[in-house]
Amino acid sequence: MHRVLLVDDDIELSAMLAEYFRQEGYMVSAVHDGEQGVTTALSGRHDIVILDVMMPRLTGVEVLRQIRQHSRMPVLMLTARGDDIDRILGLELGADDYVPKPCTPRELVARVRAILRRGSEPSAAPSDTAGTISSGPLTLWPKRLTAHWQGRPLELTATEFRLLETLARQAGQIVSKQTMSESALGRPLARFDRSIDVHISSIRHKLGIRADGRTWIQTVRGQGYLLVKD
Amino acid sequence: MGRLFWKFFVAFWLASVLVGFSIFGLTWLLRWLEPDGKQSYEAERMVLALNSTAAVLGQADVAGARALLGSLVQQGVKPEIYVVDESGRELLGRTLPAADRRDWRLVGDNSYTRVVQPSGHRYVVFARQSEAEAALSKARPMPPPAAIPWIVVLLVSLGIAWRLARHFSRPIRSLRSAIRSMAEGKLDTRVAPIHPRHEDEISELGHDFNRMAQRLQQLVGAQQRLLHDVSHELRSPLARLQAAIGLARQRPDIASLELMLERIERESGRLDSLVGELLTLARLESGAGQIVRETVDLVELVTAIADDARFEAESNERQLVLEGSGEFVTFVGAELLYRAFENVIRNAVKFTQAGSCVTVRLHAGAERFTLEVLDRGPGVDPGLLEDIFQPFHRAGAGGVEGFGLGLAIAQRAVQTHGGEIGASLRDGGGLAVQISLPRTPAPA
Numbered sequence: 263m264h265r266v267l268l269v270d271d272d273i274e275l276s277a278m279l280a281e282y283f284r285q286e287g288y289m290v291s292a293v294h295d296g297e298q299g300v301t302t303a304l305s306g307r308h309d310i311v312i313l314d315v316m317m318p319r320l321t322g323v324e325v326l327r328q329i330r331q332h333s334r335m336p337v338l339m340l341t342a343r344g345d346d347i348d349r350i351l352g353l354e355l356g357a358d359d360y361v362p363k364p365c366t367p368r369e370l371v372a373r374v375r376a377i378l379r380r381g382s383e384p385s386a387a388p389s390d391t392a393g394t395i396s397s398g399p400l401t402l403w404p405k406r407l408t409a410h411w412q413g414r415p416l417e418l419t420a421t422e423f424r425l426l427e428t429l430a431r432q433a434g435q436i437v438s439k440q441t442m443s444e445s446a447l448g449r450p451l452a453r454f455d456r457s458i459d460v461h462i463s464s465i466r467h468k469l470g471i472r473a474d475g476r477t478w479i480q481t482v483r484g485q486g487y488l489l490v491k492d
Numbered sequence: 493m494g495r496l497f498w499k500f501f502v503a504f505w506l507a508s509v510l511v512g513f514s515i516f517g518l519t520w521l522l523r524w525l526e527p528d529g530k531q532s533y534e535a536e537r538m539v540l541a542l543n544s545t546a547a548v549l550g551q552a553d554v555a556g557a558r559a560l561l562g563s564l565v566q567q568g569v570k571p572e573i574y575v576v577d578e579s580g581r582e583l584l585g586r587t588l589p590a591a592d593r594r595d596w597r598l599v600g601d602n603s604y605t606r607v608v609q610p611s612g613h614r615y616v617v618f619a620r621q622s623e624a625e626a627a628l629s630k631a632r633p634m635p636p637p638a639a640i641p642w643i644v645v646l647l648v649s650l651g652i653a654w655r656l657a658r659h660f661s662r663p664i665r666s667l668r669s670a671i672r673s674m675a676e677g678k679l680d681t682r683v684a685p686i687h688p689r690h691e692d693e694i695s696e697l698g699h700d701f702n703r704m705a706q707r708l709q710q711l712v713g714a715q716q717r718l719l720h721d722v723s724h725e726l727r728s729p730l731a732r733l734q735a736a737i738g739l740a741r742q743r744p745d746i747a748s749l750e751l752m753l754e755r756i757e758r759e760s761g762r763l764d765s766l767v768g769e770l771l772t773l774a775r776l777e778s779g780a781g782q783i784v785r786e787t788v789d790l791v792e793l794v795t796a797i798a799d800d801a802r803f804e805a806e807s808n809e810r811q812l813v814l815e816g817s818g819e820f821v822t823f824v825g826a827e828l829l830y831r832a833f834e835n836v837i838r839n840a841v842k843f844t845q846a847g848s849c850v851t852v853r854l855h856a857g858a859e860r861f862t863l864e865v866l867d868r869g870p871g872v873d874p875g876l877l878e879d880i881f882q883p884f885h886r887a888g889a890g891g892v893e894g895f896g897l898g899l900a901i902a903q904r905a906v907q908t909h910g911g912e913i914g915a916s917l918r919d920g921g922g923l924a925v926q927i928s929l930p931r932t933p934a935p936a
Contacts, residue, residue, distance in 0.1 A: 363731050365734065
């Protein structure tokens, strides 16, 4: 059973959402301010954090920043509809995805499920190397959510891992953003949605520059992205 | 260079050229009418000395001529006058350079004269050639040609007109570009100080522009914050509504359905009152034009509110005491003031500690009505006493009902009526809100 941590200052809403998630088979704990959110999230007892951006005192963005300093755990942001800055900032700081608030609880559960799906596959022993993907200097172990780049461990959030995995499975070919959104975020791409671009930019930053000065992940304008295959 | 620059420039320049020309033209005219006097004073003096000496000699008064010459020499009159007789002797016995003796005839008429005495003695009276020439050539200084002062007038007025036109047109251009950039939405635009060393009306215009820009920026910022807060406030009940609907869908048994419907009802009620309060606030902020005024007794109004609030307070183990009585009949927006007083009093009841007492103290003076509402609640941070009147400012932590609009509405309602509202901390804990309103007579 997955353990969800809900960080939202709206006590009544938290109670209702918690109830909904329990009915859907999740274990939920809720905290109502940022400081508590950070300490509870870092206790390691939860599989995913649902984080409201608009909170008094410590904002959601700041909570995310502090969580990311210590943990790669999946984080889903609840952002204000139409507030692009918080959304982009959240994704840049390593949030796995965002849901505009207000949203239906069904949508929220679906998004949480999509993010956790990878981890819910038959649990693999650390030594399990089945399904290993290799492309050039990149090696991915999808069952363990671990990656090596040029022989060194690569720190990726769950969403970044799945995006890179999608690209690596079709290395050298163009992958459309739509495909990437569906396979990595578990949802179709919304209009004007820049989430994929922000995640890719973050991965690019982690991979560095090729010897020929180009980036490892190429943008094919109007079509999608491509992982360069050597 | 804009059109204004050229207007200033041309107008001022023409004016100063005109003035300059008339002054110089007039003096030039006066000098032109003056009798001509082109010879230098030295030349005039030389001619005078020559003629006097010749006249004295002509009277056969050689001794007199000698005395005259002597006194001229003594006074150091230049050029010196010499007198030579037919035998070539100088009257005073002075020796003359050979050149002067030979060539004196060549000098102009004014520098020598011949004298024949009745006795037949002949003399020549003259000045030394070189000195005479020098004196005669040294004409009285000529007035400069008339064109020079005119050119000077032109140049000077050109310079002054240029400076003056720039003095006016430059700050106006900088103001204009600042206003344009404001119009493009850059509200942080400010103009640099104009004529900082010599403050004048144009500098004040610059200061006023900056003040206006700052005020606009503040107002627009406040509006944006308000809009942001409003959207956030609307979002919360909507999110709860959706959660409740989701829960109702999830467990469609009658009992939980009933529970969720109740929640949905409560949330829509909240949305409704939020929208109502926002509309009131918006109406108040947009100006006092639409207030419906009527004649009411404010004491009666407060008493009615206090009675209602007391009922509510007592059911929550709190007390409410009303102090003061009388009558204060005035012509006001009764509904707005009712809301203002109610918001303040209900706030006090809401925040005061269980078992404590809220004091509502009113005073109906001759010209002013004052109301004081004192609670024993948590109070506020002394630095935030002004902020509690800002929309969506919530004094308490979570868990307190309301949107934080009550005091904002109260403040605007009181201010619309020309009154004042303020908050202070009470000795012994709690908050005191003071309202003061002037009497407005009903129109006849």
